[in-house]
Amino acid sequence: MDAIYYDGQTAxxxxxxxxxEADRFIVSGxxxxxxxxxxxxxxxxxxxxxxxxxxxxxxxxxxIHDRDAFAxxxxxxxxxxSAISVLDRSWRIVGAAVLFIALVAAGGYxxxxxxxxxxxxxxxxxxxxxxxxxxxxxxxxxTVFQPTGLPVERQxxxxxxxxxxxxxxxxxxxxxxxFRRSDGIGANALTLPSGMIxxxxxxxxxxxxxxxxxxxxxxxxxxxxxRHGMRQIIQSTVMGALVAWYIGDVSGLSAAAPTSLLQAxxxxxxxxxxxxxxxxxxxxxxxxxxxxxxxxxxxEEARGGRGRGGALAYMSSHPATEExxxxxxxxxx
Amino acid sequence: MHDSARGGRRLIRxxxxxxxxxxxxxxxxxxxxxxxxxxSQPEPPPEPSLHKMVFTGTGSEYFRVWIVxxxxxxxxxxxxxxxxxxxxxxxxxxxxxLAGSGFDYHGEPFAILKGRMVGLVLFGLYxxxxxxxxxTAMTILLVLALAVPWLLSRSLMFRLHNSSWRGIRxxxxxxxxxxxxxxxxxxxxxxxxxxxxxPFWHHRMKRFQFANAAYGQTPFEFHTEAGEFxxxxxxxxxxxxxxxxxxxxxxxxxxxVSLLSGTGEPSHGPPQVPAGFFLLMFAGYVTAAVVVQxxxxxxxxxxxxxxxxxxxxxxICEVSWWRLFGIQWTNLVAxxxxxxLFRPFAQVRLSRYxxxxxxxxxxxxxxxxxxxxxxxxxxxxxxxxxxxDLDIGF
Numbered sequence: 079m080d081a082i083y084y085d086g087q088t089a090x091x092x093x094x095x096x097x098x099e100a101d102r103f104i105v106s107g108x109x110x111x112x113x114x115x116x117x118x119x120x121x122x123x124x125x126x127x128x129x130x131x132x133x134x135x136x137x138x139x140x141x142i143h144d145r146d147a148f149a150x151x152x153x154x155x156x157x158x159x160s161a162i163s164v165l166d167r168s169w170r171i172v173g174a175a176v177l178f179i180a181l182v183a184a185g186g187y188x189x190x191x192x193x194x195x196x197x198x199x200x201x202x203x204x205x206x207x208x209x210x211x212x213x214x215x216x217x218x219x220x221t222v223f224q225p226t227g228l229p230v231e232r233q234x235x236x237x238x239x240x241x242x243x244x245x246x247x248x249x250x251x252x253x254x255x256x257f258r259r260s261d262g263i264g265a266n267a268l269t270l271p272s273g274m275i276x277x278x279x280x281x282x283x284x285x286x287x288x289x290x291x292x293x294x295x296x297x298x299x300x301x302x303x304x305r306h307g308m309r310q311i312i313q314s315t316v317m318g319a320l321v322a323w324y325i326g327d328v329s330g331l332s333a334a335a336p337t338s339l340l341q342a343x344x345x346x347x348x349x350x351x352x353x354x355x356x357x358x359x360x361x362x363x364x365x366x367x368x369x370x371x372x373x374x375x376x377x378e379e380a381r382g383g384r385g386r387g388g389a390l391a392y393m394s395s396h397p398a399t400e401e402x403x404x405x406x407x408x409x410x411x
Numbered sequence: 412m413h414d415s416a417r418g419g420r421r422l423i424r425x426x427x428x429x430x431x432x433x434x435x436x437x438x439x440x441x442x443x444x445x446x447x448x449x450x451s452q453p454e455p456p457p458e459p460s461l462h463k464m465v466f467t468g469t470g471s472e473y474f475r476v477w478i479v480x481x482x483x484x485x486x487x488x489x490x491x492x493x494x495x496x497x498x499x500x501x502x503x504x505x506x507x508x509l510a511g512s513g514f515d516y517h518g519e520p521f522a523i524l525k526g527r528m529v530g531l532v533l534f535g536l537y538x539x540x541x542x543x544x545x546x547t548a549m550t551i552l553l554v555l556a557l558a559v560p561w562l563l564s565r566s567l568m569f570r571l572h573n574s575s576w577r578g579i580r581x582x583x584x585x586x587x588x589x590x591x592x593x594x595x596x597x598x599x600x601x602x603x604x605x606x607x608x609x610p611f612w613h614h615r616m617k618r619f620q621f622a623n624a625a626y627g628q629t630p631f632e633f634h635t636e637a638g639e640f641x642x643x644x645x646x647x648x649x650x651x652x653x654x655x656x657x658x659x660x661x662x663x664x665x666x667x668v669s670l671l672s673g674t675g676e677p678s679h680g681p682p683q684v685p686a687g688f689f690l691l692m693f694a695g696y697v698t699a700a701v702v703v704q705x706x707x708x709x710x711x712x713x714x715x716x717x718x719x720x721x722x723x724x725x726x727i728c729e730v731s732w733w734r735l736f737g738i739q740w741t742n743l744v745a746x747x748x749x750x751x752l753f754r755p756f757a758q759v760r761l762s763r764y765x766x767x768x769x770x771x772x773x774x775x776x777x778x779x780x781x782x783x784x785x786x787x788x789x790x791x792x793x794x795x796x797x798x799x800d801l802d803i804g805f
């Protein structure tokens with residue numbers, strides 16, 4: 079059969095004829111005449127419809143364009159084919175591969191990554207959480223936070239009330255409450271991996287009943303107990319790297335949108351977990367779950383928003399308030 | 412690969428790709444000298460001929476190679492990725508054809524696997540920076556700064572050493588000292604210059620890459636000047652600014668229209684921003700990034716290759732930034748919409764276009780290009796660099 083021969087010494091292209099006789103490759107024509115035992119020749123595996131390549135000892139090689147004829151020739155002489163090159167020729171196997179990858183991706187997203195993030199976050203030393211949180215707190219104080227305008231007595235009263243709260247679990251990092259004013263995030267509270275809970279002035283003024291403030295703080299304590307902050311950092315790092323790698327992104331830009339969409343679900347799951355923790359805490363301290371529901375209502379009104387739902391709910395980092403309330407109503411029944 | 416006779420621009424005769432361009436003296440003794448060419452007669456001056464590059468792969472074909480690679484990589488928890496890389500590169504190299512011959516890749520999967528492990532360790536160190544003490548972080552950065560230039564030059568060495576065309580391997584002879592200059596000192600100076608030296612640094616990286624490369628024993632000559640890089644960066648910057656202005660006009664327009672058309676119903680909170688606002692902002696941002704990237708890539712690719720020489724042979728490279736943008740943008744959108752399944756098709760489309768814009772102009776026979784003795788190069792560099800995405804190729 080026809081082949082192209084390169085001697086490995088010069089860039090000269092020679093048209094030769096390649097045959098397989100007994101257990102020898104014979105290359106002849108255009109000044110070439112060589113015989114090599116089959117065992118000494120490297121028959122490169124077929125990849126897609128690329129030409130077949132045969133490499134000889136000493137750097138010479140042949141390129142064969144008639145793939146089918148070459149395969150027949152090898153088969154006739156009982157030379158084994160690579161198993162993997164057979165895989166990508168079968169559409170059935172390709173279909174199975176697509177299905178397998180989809181299953182692994184869905185399973186990894188639903189169960190795998192959250193489990194890995196939880197295990198990793200639970201094992202990180204306290205010192206790591208603290209130094210990371212200090213960095214985040216510095217950034218927050220420079221960007222979204224201003225010093226609090228709440229009277230010191232009010233701050234002390236809330237802190238004392240929170241300290242008196244009986245909390246679930248016990249594996250809590252050192253929980254601390256700090257007050258900040260923020261025009262950017264309004265009535266809100268957020269928790270750092272170290273257990274530092276930031277409460278905004280607006281939240282304290284909007285929620286008239288102190289029990290509601292305790293309900294929100296219990297929700298935040300839930301984030302801290304389950305190390306949600308750390309879990310989110312791990313999940314977003316892994317997710318970002320995977321999405322960028324999979325899309326084969328040029329600039330890292332286009333990976334940002336799918337990543338944040340995928341992240342939103344994790345974030346909502348964590349909010350539900352924190353809600354559950356808050357509900358348990360309330361019951362433990364002799365308060366009804368409805369206190370948290372009232373707090374959510376109050377915050378929702380303060381934001382002036384109608385309850386988000388429908389398609390936008392998937393893009394939201396918190397579940398829609400109505401959905402959370404419905405879930406909490408069902409809690410403990 | 413049969414279409415070399417298309418289009419007769421330039422005063423260059425199109426050679427049939429499969430025929431030797433000019434009969435030449437062959438250095439190998441076993442090849443008989445043509446009897447019709449008496450040795451005493453002087454050689455006629457070589458006639459230049461043009462060999463267009465073609466990529467002969469198709470999307471549906473590569474899709475199957477890609478999906479099987481991906482599935483096996485997952486099944487083996489990543490170990491197969493080294494073998495997958497060899498298969499991927501062999502697929503692309505062998506389908507890339509120039510003057511009747513394909514390229515080939517010779518990398519050893521075990522060498523790549525070893526490199527991936529080193530890369531993983533370095534990546535782990537890099538990721539740990541934000542979680543450790545300042546002193547430890549600085550030590551890690553210092554280690555990385557010292558390791559990366561060496562790894563990058565080893566990676567270029569590994570890549571070229573394992574690439575071949577017509578049975579002859581490429582070669583990279585960049586010195587470690589130059590690698591530290593280009594990848595450690597120059598970036599530092601670039602920051603000090605408030606990035607005014609950025610294009611100059613990029614030029615030096617390309618020069619390091621090209622001027623130290625060889626095909627067999629024949630060195631590539633790099634003749635592109637730093638001015639080309641400055642022009643390209645200014646053009647890309649101008650495009651970015653123009654895009655920014657257009658985007659702001661568009662956003663202001665949308666917001667105004669949606670506010671004016673809003674119902675008179677008073678609301679308590681801040682006015683609702685339409686969802687289209689964010690979508691447009693994101694689309695505009697991504698489009699602008701692809702435009703800037705396409706202009707830079709196309710212009711520099713052309714500027715570098717068109718002025719590169721290989722023992723009297725030259726190259727023509729005419730990538731249009733506009734067509735590159737069209738391909739890259741639609742690739743990106745299709746890849747996102749298909750949850751990544753379009754990716755292999757996207758890669759094939761890009762390869763097809765880039766190959767079609769590239770040609771080798773030979774002056775005389777290629778047969779005089781001969782192989783060099785090559786030392787084995789460790790794969791550690793290339794793999795570690797790939798992990799850090801410090802790859803300087805386009």
